[in-house]
Amino acid sequence: MWTFVHKLGSPKWCHALCARLQPGFWIAAGLLLAVGAVWSLAFSPPDYQMGDSYRIIYVHVPAAILAQSVFVGMALASAVFLIWKIKVADMAATVMAPFGAAMTFLGLFTGSLWGVPTWGTWWTWDARLTAMLIQLFLYIGVIALRGAYGRDDQGAKAVAVLTLVGVVNIPIIKYSVVWWNTLHQPATFTLTERPAMPASMWVPLLIMVLGFYSFFIALTLYRLRNEIMRRESRTRWVQALAD
Amino acid sequence: MNVVLDAHELACERDDRWLFDSLELHLRDGDIVRIEGANGSGKTSLLKLLTGQLVPDAGRIEWHGQPLARAREAFRRSLLFIGHEPGVAAALTAQENLAWSAAMAGVGVSAAAIDDALAGVGLTGFEDVAANQLSAGQRRRIALARLDLVPRPLWILDEPFTAIDRHGVAWLEQRVLSHGEQGGAVIMTTHHTFQANDRVDSLILGATA
Amino acid sequence: MNVVLDAHELACERDDRWLFDSLELHLRDGDIVRIEGANGSGKTSLLKLLTGQLVPDAGRIEWHGQPLARAREAFRRSLLFIGHEPGVAAALTAQENLAWSAAMAGVGVSAAAIDDALAGVGLTGFEDVAANQLSAGQRRRIALARLDLVPRPLWILDEPFTAIDRHGVAWLEQRVLSHGEQGGAVIMTTHHTFQANDRVDSLILGATA
């Protein structure tokens, strides 16, 4: 464990590790997404209530799940960075943030597209939706703070503190928003109660979720290598990569 | 021994440029070290390293043989630091500023002691004037009054002669020398040449830059 | 005659205290005047009066025989002022800062001219670095590059030697003297002693204070 943490501290070692892990995840992502897309768009049966509009679920749910996982990932990386002063962890957090924000936006976008045929509105102040919107703002805040500091060490630490405060807040927001809604009005829509899905529906969903995860990991590894090279650009080993 | 500050193999990097590396500094009671160097050679950065505000890119700093991060409280109890910006609140009077400074240092002082310290830096009559009504040099003198008010063995001063007039400079030189004689230690950056230059060690940064 | 600046019977009061009164100052081409005085004696205040930023409590200031307020535009077209805060935006690069300064002065300059001026103050290689990445002295050097970039007969400089290293001080002294030789005029405040002190007139403020 300790040697591993110690090795993580070495950007060069991490760079090599990323290079080694990367291909597997790219291949997995490609296969899973391709199979998942074809299956879910063309082969899974239409929903008996929502018809073909439910096919949005195959991007909506993976996006919504990733939106949350990525933030947790960033928080873990931030904690590692603050505790062990491992710069690679901060680089990983930097690289994850835009993807997390994009997934949050995708979740919101697909959700509100889906809302029109099913609920008859683009937006409603439901608990889950509200929490998701706030999470988007948290992502943007993290990115904006890093932007405001520029690429330096000071900014990295500031962002790490904000990420950790933000992740503590996410469950609080979740519960408060749930309670808030029930304070005023009966829950308008429940997302969780739905007819049990047949396997022909949930298997492709699972494949899509795994595909999104693989893509996220592959992309993060790829961009992490970029980031490591950029920040270590004056070291000899990075210079040697240039040709 | 009150002051035992050692820096070994110290290095500092800013924006992909090594300001200095393998810097050695050993400070003991009675030492007065003046850090010299061209603009941008890393004097301020060195002081920030020595006070633990920046973390060195290589090398280590020790206080009485312990790493600075471990000996933080003891180190700070021995340190008097005056930076580029001296920590004088513009809206407060000289008296209020110093009362707060003393409390931060953990030292209890009477109002009379503060007045004495202010008199020492030539601010008699300005005790109750808000700092933003004072000139640039007068404001820095408020910070310098700490040297008398808060007794500390180690002084770290960044450009203490800035904006100080000729009398003030003579007084401050004298004060620094007498601190050394009393067994204190001083590190300061300055572009100014000392009268009693032989008492003062020089550390020259970035000779090549 | 490019520079004809006269102050008659000038007086300045701050907080019920007369900093100076009946001050006479007559500046002509080739004059270099150094304003001396203890901290708080009113040097900065005098410069603010002379540039029309403060209004005198008594006396008058004339440019080519006209009251300053009347001759404002002509006066400003002849003036180069560098104050305590030199007007260097921290977020902009040296190059951008100087391009703007030149435009404000109403002078069209090429990028090459700016690079030359920066080279003159020893900032080659820092043209595209944001000022907040520079040290205190390097930042002031950006402002000093204006002396070469914007040709003006009258220079008014408040503590121009602040934070400048030894080489820089020598360069700046030389630059001030050569400006005088070329028929320009300089007023500056400083606590610093000139090498070529005989070329420089002194105006001592608050001899009693």
Add this chain to the structure above:
Amino acid sequence: MAFDSFSAFLTMGGYARYVWPAWGLATLMIVGFVLWARRERRQLMQQLQRRRRREADSA
């Protein structure tokens, strides 16, 4: 196969307006991130090479 014809597939049972933009944005994002990351890598490499050349010059 849940659709009878390709046009039925495109119509998505009348929900084309909702399904396709959702999938479209998802595809766009995935492809966009890949392209972005690759451009980032290319620019970085160019930068490193330029620096190498500069340092070779000055040395």
Add this chain to the structure above:
Amino acid sequence: MSSREMPVATPTRLGWAHVCLAQLRRELALARRRGGDWLNPLLFLALVVVLFPLGISPQPARLADVAPGLLWVAALLAMLLSLDALFRTDHADGTLEQMLLAPQPLPLLCLTKVVVHWLLTGVPLALCAPWLGVLLSLPAGAAPVLIGSLLLGSATLSLIGAIGAALTVGLPRGGILLSLLILPLYIPVLIFGAGAVQTALAGGSAAPAMALLGAMLALAVAGAPFAIAGALRISVNG
């Protein structure tokens, strides 16, 4: 060089247009250097728009009712907040002093600064407001009037606000004092701006309210630069 050669004749003497251009270039460079800062007012707008349903009630019908006023008030607050920084760094680093002592017409320089502020704050706010209106169930038909009224109104807000920013630039806690000085002056703009959208929603013609907004803008363009310049002179001489 002999004393005769002292170069008073400057290399080239710039006209006002050039000077304005240089000022414009500087402001844009600063904005670029600050990166995504121009997004901040937008995000603030979005957050305030989110706060209201949370604080008040999430029912669409009630929200649609208050939407025009809410968007206008939120945009106004976003403008207000962004104004605080307009002259602050320029004052701290001595740039304002240099501007005051330059042989250039100060009102023109101020106007240039304000125009850049409006371009980077008011225009994006106006263009994004309708999207946030969706969150508040604002009918899509109201979008053109909302955009138009915000474009006109925010320019006036920038100009008036800059006067306040100039007056408070020397003070340590400008931010909230600025709000106080400026909010009363913002009220007419708010009334006609929100009014325009509401009449449009109710099926009436927004033209009279828009004309009034235009008139206020004309007045502000004519007067504010001089007021800003005067206020800066007062704040800087210290």
Add this chain to the structure above:
Amino acid sequence: MSSREMPVATPTRLGWAHVCLAQLRRELALARRRGGDWLNPLLFLALVVVLFPLGISPQPARLADVAPGLLWVAALLAMLLSLDALFRTDHADGTLEQMLLAPQPLPLLCLTKVVVHWLLTGVPLALCAPWLGVLLSLPAGAAPVLIGSLLLGSATLSLIGAIGAALTVGLPRGGILLSLLILPLYIPVLIFGAGAVQTALAGGSAAPAMALLGAMLALAVAGAPFAIAGALRISVNG
């Protein structure tokens, strides 16, 4: 004096309580020197409360409906605006650097600063909100819950907001970035604060919401001072 006499032994060595007291005294002196500055958040609150009827509709029934939420949102924005300046001058003049290098527990010093901020901002806001509620036709019976929820809530807001202020203190345009960072963190407080008043108005018991506000405050008091101290360390070391 001989070398032996070097006075490391200080005249009297102060305990933490004394140090806190000195910090408190300094903050209060600063507040006094700034004169009516503590009034500014109140006036901002008043102005926002006035703007809304202008932007929305002046019908008492509709106003009373939205009054609790409106007052809470306005108070939250007022807190937010006042926070921007919390560390700004201390940073610029080197005071923060001195605090960081002092042999005193930084979280304690930070907590003292925040307490003063709350006393001078949150408490007056809480005490004045019911009077402004009158303008919005808020029933008088809601006053105690409004005051109580604002007192508890604003303390949490001060503590959380100070983290953001500490994170942005070194940046040129902190103001609006601060709002962006902090507003998402304020949302739970807003929900339960406004919720408490609304349940009280609807005849329910405000106790659960108040208990939650108290719990959040406890959490904030325990955690925020350390986060603030950490953030300040990051911001100052440049």
